[in-house]
Amino acid sequence: MKLYESPSPNARRVHIFMAEKGIECERIAVDIRAAENLSAEYLAKNPGGRVPMLELEDGTFIGESVAICRYLESLQPESPLFGESGIEAAKVEMWQRRAELNFLLEVAGAFRNITGFFKDRETCVAEWGQVCAERAPKMLSMFDEQLSQTAYLAGDTFSIADITLAVALDFARMVKVVALPELPNIERWYGEVSARSSFGAN
């Protein structure tokens, strides 16, 4: 099994997930600044041109971080990170999607459109970046409210939703395009999840 990757919040999500599961595999660096992910060779493996991507022993390529994590969960189902019962799985999916669509993607939208990081390959609209930068922090109160009632985002158990939100917060702090409010329940929760040994994985 080989993980094709480049430093990014998505790679970090997969690293943390692998560490939680005690799974290791060969890593292959993809230089996205040099657009290696857009080469014909890479696109034949992963037509979206995204990283990370997982190559399985049978030659199957799995793109999309969450799809990679779901495959890893099937290899090592113990301590489930996608929920176990139908209702748990639905709650994890709900909070994972909220963390990703309503926060991580907004931070990424702000970063890409404000800084023009990928302006050699995409049209950037600074005004849209500002819209994303204003929306992202507003969504945090939803997570803070949830974390005033539960230990982790999807309930009593640590899940992929926590990985996504914590990684997104670290990314937001690093790229500095979004003003992050201090929210007490997120702070309590972030202290706990970021202290897990998996969060040091790289």
Next chain:
Amino acid sequence: MKLYESPSPNARRVHIFMAEKGIECERIAVDIRAAENLSAEYLAKNPGGRVPMLELEDGTFIGESVAICRYLESLQPESPLFGESGIEAAKVEMWQRRAELNFLLEVAGAFRNITGFFKDRETCVAEWGQVCAERAPKMLSMFDEQLSQTAYLAGDTFSIADITLAVALDFARMVKVVALPELPNIERWYGEVSARSSFGAN
């Protein structure tokens, strides 16, 4: 079990999924034009303010269409629409995400920002709408290429990924903000999936 909903591509995804599973439930109309989904009462149930939302018998509320579908799959696991083996589940997740993130969300971004449909409650940036409108059709060649090799998006079996892409295509045709190329494999596949009786569900 009650489904709170308003006419939208997301509601349609859930309707088709329910019809595929032979599941019925009470429906409650939410008037999103009148911002009923942003009322304190609704937000207490679903803090994202999104529709559709599923209320379970035990009073749990599940937001996010894909989370609702995942719960429905747990009620009726036969003819799985999220894959069965680990590798199938990963492939469904990968293609479902591509259909949603790379196409449905782009069409929605074009629609909302170009038409200003929700301008009473969100900042619209027409230039960003154009970026989305240009990106969305380009992604269709990825799906067409996949469908030249497989019967359905994620392989030999119909899945939620097919529901998402077909509903997104219908939405794109309806809102007319995205120019859709004619692609032979998508056409063959669309003819097949849209002929399923579940696609008439509403």
